[in-house]
Amino acid sequence: MAEATASPNPSGGFWHRLANPARFQRLSAWLMPWLVLITVGCFGAGLYFGLYASPIDYQQKDTVRIMYVHVPAAWLAMMSYSTLAISGFVALIWRHPLADVAGAATAPIGAVFTFLALFTGAIWGQPTWGTWWVWDARLTSVLILFFMFLGYIAIRNAFDDRARAGRAASLLAVVGIVILPIIKFSVDWWNTLHQPASVSKLSGSSLDPAMLRPLLIMAVAYMALFGVLLLLRMRLELTRRQVEALQMARAGASAS
Amino acid sequence: MTAFWATLARDLLIARREGGESLLAVIFFVLGAMLFPLGVGPEGSLLALMAAGVIWVMALLATLLALDRLFQADWRDGTLELMALAPDSLTLVVAAKCLAHWLVTGLPMVIAAPIMALLLNLPPEGWPALLATLLIGSPALSFIGAICAALIVGARRGGVLMTLLALPLYIPTLIFGAGAVQAAIGGFDASGHLAALAAITLAAAALCPWAAAAALRQAME
Amino acid sequence: MTDDMSPLVSFFHMGGYWPYIWPAYGVVAFLLIGLLVLTLIGLKRSKQELEALEALAPRRRRRTAAPETGGSDDAQP
Numbered sequence: 001m002a003e004a005t006a007s008p009n010p011s012g013g014f015w016h017r018l019a020n021p022a023r024f025q026r027l028s029a030w031l032m033p034w035l036v037l038i039t040v041g042c043f044g045a046g047l048y049f050g051l052y053a054s055p056i057d058y059q060q061k062d063t064v065r066i067m068y069v070h071v072p073a074a075w076l077a078m079m080s081y082s083t084l085a086i087s088g089f090v091a092l093i094w095r096h097p098l099a100d101v102a103g104a105a106t107a108p109i110g111a112v113f114t115f116l117a118l119f120t121g122a123i124w125g126q127p128t129w130g131t132w133w134v135w136d137a138r139l140t141s142v143l144i145l146f147f148m149f150l151g152y153i154a155i156r157n158a159f160d161d162r163a164r165a166g167r168a169a170s171l172l173a174v175v176g177i178v179i180l181p182i183i184k185f186s187v188d189w190w191n192t193l194h195q196p197a198s199v200s201k202l203s204g205s206s207l208d209p210a211m212l213r214p215l216l217i218m219a220v221a222y223m224a225l226f227g228v229l230l231l232l233r234m235r236l237e238l239t240r241r242q243v244e245a246l247q248m249a250r251a252g253a254s255a256s
Numbered sequence: 257m258t259a260f261w262a263t264l265a266r267d268l269l270i271a272r273r274e275g276g277e278s279l280l281a282v283i284f285f286v287l288g289a290m291l292f293p294l295g296v297g298p299e300g301s302l303l304a305l306m307a308a309g310v311i312w313v314m315a316l317l318a319t320l321l322a323l324d325r326l327f328q329a330d331w332r333d334g335t336l337e338l339m340a341l342a343p344d345s346l347t348l349v350v351a352a353k354c355l356a357h358w359l360v361t362g363l364p365m366v367i368a369a370p371i372m373a374l375l376l377n378l379p380p381e382g383w384p385a386l387l388a389t390l391l392i393g394s395p396a397l398s399f400i401g402a403i404c405a406a407l408i409v410g411a412r413r414g415g416v417l418m419t420l421l422a423l424p425l426y427i428p429t430l431i432f433g434a435g436a437v438q439a440a441i442g443g444f445d446a447s448g449h450l451a452a453l454a455a456i457t458l459a460a461a462a463l464c465p466w467a468a469a470a471a472l473r474q475a476m477e
Numbered sequence: 478m479t480d481d482m483s484p485l486v487s488f489f490h491m492g493g494y495w496p497y498i499w500p501a502y503g504v505v506a507f508l509l510i511g512l513l514v515l516t517l518i519g520l521k522r523s524k525q526e527l528e529a530l531e532a533l534a535p536r537r538r539r540r541t542a543a544p545e546t547g548g549s550d551d552a553q554p
Contacts, residue, residue: 051488051498051502052488056492061492061493061494062491062492062493062494062498063494063497063498065491065498066497066498066501066502069501069502069505070501073505092474108512109512112508112509112512115508116504116505116508116509119501119504120501120504120505123497123500123501124497124501126497127494127497144424144427147420147423147424148424150420151417151420151421151424154417154420154421155407155408155411155417155421158408158411158412158413158414158417159410159411163477164474164475164477167474167475167477168407168408168411168471168474168475171407171467171470171471171474172407172421175403175425175467176424176425179424179425179428182428182456183424183425183427183428185428186427186428186431186432186452187427187431189431190431190435225509225513228513229512229513229516232513232516232517232520233516235520236516236519236520236523239520239523239524239527240523242527243523243526243527243530246527246530246531246534247530249534250530250533250534253534
């Protein structure tokens with residue numbers, strides 16, 4: 001695989017051509033309407049099924065409906081961090097210019113999804129377990145993940161040199177994803193509070209299909225929204241970098 | 257391999273020249289633990305419940321405090337660049353620095369552990385486990401922390417940022433370390449926890465110097 | 478008690494759990510839409526900045542154009 005150089009070679013492969021901001025803009029413009037369509041459609045269907053056309057849980061009654069916003073948020077939190085790690089890996093190994101942009105764009109999205117998972121998890125916990133916060137395995141792991149997102153954002157902002165910041169953040173994300181399974185394993189193992197059986201069945205297929213449907217629809221809705229947000233934030237990041245480059249060029253020109 | 261021993265000797269010499277500065281971490285270790293009885297009350301049974309966890313958390317924080325110095329001084333005076341350019345592997349150099357760091361901060365913590373156990377009313381069943389876990393687990397803290405120290409070398413406000421980065425990574429070590437002591441106190445078998453802890457330390461010793469060296473090279477590009 | 482509620486009211490009542498369900502959904506909507514809106518606003522602002530800067534230095538990509546802005550040294554004879 002040819003190495004990506006600093007200036008994208010138009011005769012290079014698909015990814016190299018994508019590195020050209022203009023081409024990326026065109027691709028994202030093409031994708032966007034589809035993603036928006038899926039997002040709106042799935043949220044509509046998901047909310048309909050989740051809030052209205054689905055049964056209540058035997059034990060949890062209506063509060064099980066919170067699951068339809070909580071569990072997809074937790075899934076997207078994981079997916080966001082994976083995106084962070086993959087973009088970091090690509091940025092470090094292949095130096096693809098868009099990879100760094102993707103990482104910077106994903107971080108705040110991931111932080112928001114993680115926070116939502118925590119917040120909805122806490123709200124779900126109060127009627128279900130009688131406490132606003134409970135140190136169960138999933139919530140604890142998500143809380144740790146939240147701080148890993150904050151750390152990523154912090155390290156990006158810690159350096160004035162944008163390139164250095166990108167490299168440090170990319171490496172952090174890769175280290176993070178390697179240690180994350182170990183953290184998850186140790187937290188699972190540490191957890192002594194067992195979730196009620198009806199909630200712990202979420203990981204398996206023993207969930208009532210009528211409940212599985214809104215859950216999966218909402219999951220798709222979240223993923224499509226993630227795509228929309230990611231593309232938009234990448235455009236934002238690219239535009240900001242172009243502005244910065246022009247400003248520096250002007251400053252250099254007027255200084256000479 | 258000579259780079260390894262040379263770096264180890266050099267770092268230990270520097271630490272000895274700095275004298276008390278190296279022991280600040282251990283002082284913080286004991287002082288911090290002292291705050292807990294003052295905060296939650298001196299009731300023996302309460303302290304006994306918390307002791308293992310508190311001692312381990314203080315060990316994490318004390319290690320982080322000393323981690324700042326791991327690369328910062330060498331970065332500032334350019335020694336780090338020389339080390340990177342030298343023919344010997346930067347990974348070995350980093351491994352040596354981590355080992356030196358542990359000898360100067362981790363090992364004294366192990367030695368101070370009985371004092372901590374006494375102050376915090378750790379039940380006697382937990383004492384051997386405490387020493388064992390700190391001995392086995394504190395090197396992991398030095399090795400894992402080195403990655404974070406390498407990532408932020410030269411950054412502004414690097415110290416606090418490094419803490420934010422390192423604490424999540426320390427959690428498995430904390431869980432198994434404190435867990436082993438709790439298990440021993442409860443009369444259960446702690447060997448599983450100790451094995452996991454040992455595995456973490458060995459993996460950290462094998463992988464973290466390489467990752468930290470990679471981070472240093474990224475910093476110096 | 479729920480028998481004399483209209484279907485719409487009982488929907489919002491959510492079996493008594495409305496103080497949990499609606500805030501949960503509400504915060505999710507608020508934060509996700511908020512992130513979207515902030516991103517769009519930022520995008521609009523950045524584009525405006527970019528256009529303003531490009532208007533000031535239109536020959537940035539064309540080296541053959543006559544220097545109208547001046548100050549650039551890359552066209553020294």
